[in-house]
Amino acid sequence: MARAVPRMTRIAPDKAAVLAKATIRAAQELRLSNAALARVIGFSEPTISRIASGNRGIEPHSKEGQLALLLVRLFRSLDPLVGSDAQKRDDWLSSHNKALNGVPHALIETPQGLVLTLSYLDGMRAAA
DSSP states (O other): OOOOOOOOOOOOOOHHHHHHHHHHHHHHHTTOOHHHHHHHHTOOHHHHHHHHTTSOOOOTTSHHHHHHHHHHHHHHHHHHHTTTOHHHHHHHHHSOBTTTTBOHHHHTTSHHHHHHHHHHHHHHHHHO
16 A cells, blocks of 8 residues: 655745845945944844844845845945955945946935945946
């Protein structure tokens, strides 16, 4: 008599947890402090600490989630342009950019600056 083989149930990952982890990793790679990350996505510093420790997620459909998604996209756009070189990434982020009329590290702390910087990087990637 054949035994029934139990079906493996695939559990979908928690989107809020995935976005939280991706946001924290992107912030670390972009050398953003918890305070700077809080300014970028609109959470308080204690909330960022809870997210970093894995005790809280970021809902993708919230305002903060949308900004976090933009930050992750920014990292994913910049990283290939600098060949995954952390020093080049830091140099680019901390240098005045004529096209953006500002320093990207400072610009990304506002929603408008984040979108502007991301649009610039998307354009640079399309040209490459």
